[in-house]
Amino acid sequence: MHNLVYNEMLKLVRKKRILVITLILLILIPIFTYAQYHTTQNAIKQLGTSDWRAILQQQIIDQQNRLASSRVPEEWKESIKLNIQQQQYYLDNNINPTAPGAPTFIREFVEEAVSLFLPLLVVILAADIVSSEHSGGTIKLLLTRPVRRWKVLLSKYLALLLSVSFMVVLTAVIGYLVSGMIFGYKGWTLPVLTGFQVQGEHLITDHVHLIPQWKYILMAYGLAWFSCLAVGTVSFMVSVLVRSTASSMGIMLAAVISGSLLGQLAPNWNALKYLAFTNLRLTDYLEGEPILVEGMNLPFSLTVLTVWSITSLIVAFGVFTRRDVLA
Numbered sequence: 238m239h240n241l242v243y244n245e246m247l248k249l250v251r252k253k254r255i256l257v258i259t260l261i262l263l264i265l266i267p268i269f270t271y272a273q274y275h276t277t278q279n280a281i282k283q284l285g286t287s288d289w290r291a292i293l294q295q296q297i298i299d300q301q302n303r304l305a306s307s308r309v310p311e312e313w314k315e316s317i318k319l320n321i322q323q324q325q326y327y328l329d330n331n332i333n334p335t336a337p338g339a340p341t342f343i344r345e346f347v348e349e350a351v352s353l354f355l356p357l358l359v360v361i362l363a364a365d366i367v368s369s370e371h372s373g374g375t376i377k378l379l380l381t382r383p384v385r386r387w388k389v390l391l392s393k394y395l396a397l398l399l400s401v402s403f404m405v406v407l408t409a410v411i412g413y414l415v416s417g418m419i420f421g422y423k424g425w426t427l428p429v430l431t432g433f434q435v436q437g438e439h440l441i442t443d444h445v446h447l448i449p450q451w452k453y454i455l456m457a458y459g460l461a462w463f464s465c466l467a468v469g470t471v472s473f474m475v476s477v478l479v480r481s482t483a484s485s486m487g488i489m490l491a492a493v494i495s496g497s498l499l500g501q502l503a504p505n506w507n508a509l510k511y512l513a514f515t516n517l518r519l520t521d522y523l524e525g526e527p528i529l530v531e532g533m534n535l536p537f538s539l540t541v542l543t544v545w546s547i548t549s550l551i552v553a554f555g556v557f558t559r560r561d562v563l564a
Contacts, residue, residue: 238391238392238470239270241384241388241391241392241445242395242399243395244332245366245393245395245396246326246396246399247444249366252415254361254362254400255400255403258361258362258404258490259407261358262411263411263415266346266408266412266415266416269346270342270418270419270420271419272418273342274419276401277337277350278518280292280295287548289333289335289336290328292330292332292346293324293327293334295330295342296324297321297328300317300320300324300376303317303473304412307451317410320526323386323433326490327415327430328444331382332428333427334430336424336427337421337424338410338417338422338423339416339420339421339422339424339425340413340422340423340424340425340451340454341424341427341450342412342420343409343412343413343416343454343514344450344453344454344457346408346412347408347409347457347458347461347520348457348512348521349393350408350461351460351461351464351517351518351519351520352517352518353493353497355404355408355464355465355494356406356468356514356517357490357493358408359404359468359469359472360468360486360489360490361464361486362397362404362469362472362475362487363397363401363468363472363476363489364401364476364482364486364488364489364490365475365476365482366393366396366397366476367390367476367477367553367557368476368479368481368482368485369471369476369482376562381461386557386558387492387523387554387557390553390554390558391422391554393473393495394470394473394550395468396457396474398422398466401462401465401466402462404463405458406462409454411457415527424450424453425451426450427449427450428448429447429448429449429453429484430445430446430525431445431446431448431453431456431501431524431525432444433524433525435446439459445525448508453523456523456529457520458524460503460519460523463518463519463521463542464518464519464538464542465545466546467517467542467546468493468513468514468517469491470545470546470549470550471513471545471546471549472485473549473550473553474549474550474553475488475489477552477553477556477557478552492514493514495514496512496514496517497514498514498531499515499517503513506530506531507531509530510530510533510541512535512541513531513542513545516537517542519535519538519539522534522535522538523535524556524564
């Protein structure tokens with residue numbers, strides 16, 4: 238099994254998938270860093286101060302003005318109200334939620350990237366891991382080895398898990414190194430609030446507590462890693478079912494993007510909470526962000542992603558071990 242996994246890792250390296258992801262991160266993360274720096278400088282210029290309290294107070298005022306607009310849907314107004322309550326809690330407790338520094342950048346980055354950016358990178362890795370064997374005509378040669386089919390497929394899945402894990406770590410490392418050039422590398426021990434809970438229209442702060450930022454970052458990236466593994470596992474199943482690399486990647490890109498859009502366009506559709514790609518924002522529960530779809534919480538989303546992953550593996554192994562590759 239060790240040799241099989243090693244062989245699959247070599248294939249991923251030769252396909253330059255990991256190189257492509259590294260280049261994407263090296264290009265986009267500096268852009269994201271500059272965008273955040275530019276936004277911060279504009280806010281300071283408009284307010285005439287760099288005091289985070291004044292900036293946060295202005296954000297509260299801006300959101301209160303949005304509530305007065307008749308163009309904002311009612312479900313979004315509830316979300317805005319909860320955001321205002323949370324920001325006011327930070328203000329009342331004299332805690333800067335966006336203190337400058339590379340650790341703060343990678344924390345905010347993973348919170349935004351977990352639902353779309355990171356899953357799309359996973360699709361690049363996983364969508365053709367099996368289908369490429371059909372497209373390249375190497376599947377017959379692969380299965381002529383004196384190794385059982387399930388072991389061949391398991392080695393591919395283990396290689397995928399290693400690659401996804403490496404991608405998540407690489408994202409954090411590049412984000413830290415690049416953003417630190419502008420924001421500095423300090424801030425690991427800054428206090429971060431977590432434990433916010435939402436009940437209906439109210440923000441519950443009974444369980445809110447402070448933790449050092451390094452611990453929050455570990456939890457956030459751990460949840461992002463779990464989301465990425467779920468996306469990778471579903472992509473793995475699609476790669477087994479669809480023999481065309483282009484079709485496999487197209488299906489997964491459409492599914493990931495649709496999952497992100499549906500949560501925003503149809504938050505009142507209760508059935509959405511049972512779809513895998515509407516449960517990817519696990520960091521929202523850690524951050525205390527309002528959840529638009531009623532009935533969703535961290536245990537529920539973890540369960541949904543786990544069920545989808547297990548089902549995908551059962552289907553993938555069942556089809557792969559029984560399929561006639563000569564057909």
